[in-house]
Amino acid sequence: MIVSIRGETPPAATVPLAFAPGEAAQVDFGAGPKLLHPDGSVRRTWAFVMTLCFSRHQYVEFVWDQTVATWLGCHRRAFEWFTAVPRRLVIDNAKCAISKACIHDPVVQRAYAECAEGWRFRIDPCPPGDAPKKGIVEVGVKFVKMNFLPLRQFRDLADLNAQACGWVMDEAGQRVHGTTRQKPLTLFELDRAHMLELPAVAPDLGTWHRVTVHRDCHVAHERALYPVPFTLVGKTRQTGGLTYAPPTRRCSSTTSTSWWPRTGARSARASA
Secondary structure (H helix, E strand, C coil): CHHHHHHHCCCCCCCCCCCCCCCCEEEEEEEEEEEECCCCCEEEEEEEEEEECCCCCEEEEEECCCCHHHHHHHHHHHHHHHCCECCEEEECCCCCCEEECCCCCCEECHHHHHHHHHHCCEEEECCCCCHHHHHHHHHHHHHHHHHHCCCCCCCCHHHHHHHHHHHHHHCHHHCCCCCCCCCHHHHHHHHHHCCECCCCCCCCEEEEEEEECCCCCEEEECCEEEECCHHHCCCEEEEEEEECCCCCCCCCCCCCCCCCCCCHHHCCCCCC
16 A cells, blocks of 8 residues: 555656846855865865856855855955856855754844845855755866866965866866856856946955953953953853955965954944
8 A cells, every 4th residue: 555655656856947147156165175284284175166057157265164254255255256246145054154044034144144235145045955956056066076176186275276266267167068058157248247246345244253251341252352341241242353355356275364343333233
């Protein structure tokens, strides 16, 4: 009986997703090669890949971690690489982007929400367990692993990213794509014409941290002390800082971070 019921169950079916020029990009991380870290240890690198859904043109940058600061910095450099901003970003539910995954009402990381507001793109997280909805970038990550990394040697992260940039422009962007049947760089001109313009001034890339105010009226972050009003002693607050992401249209070898309390209207925005 069970066999007969299973036989009557219709097979799972999918519908290919179609995207208009400039409509969307998909973003994902993939494991990269192990390299010597500046601290002397051998560490795994991670490939940040942003693929434009219409043209299949890519931005590829290898980084040391998947922190919020790195995530935000990679976005800025990707937009500057494309010289435009996709209208919508399809992402998975990584902790650096989504605090709580949900089909109907996902909770977006506060810093990432501010990033989207500043660059004017819409965040479109995939439903939990529905990774095929970002299949374009997953294929892109696999393409990087299978066609760029094999048979190459890298001195350090800077060399890895320099080679990745050349590969994207000279090889990946010039191939005839298996789905579109055109070269990504050829279609990219139409893609870019329909994307959002870069803002005149790059938005602040802020991260948020939970800190406890000590008896000396200071909060500690990354071995530095910052003064706060004495009325907050003993309380825990969420304080914002700025992430420094070097503005460049080439793949950057590192993402450095500087932190200080925000000033003006955004100063010491806190919640209990």
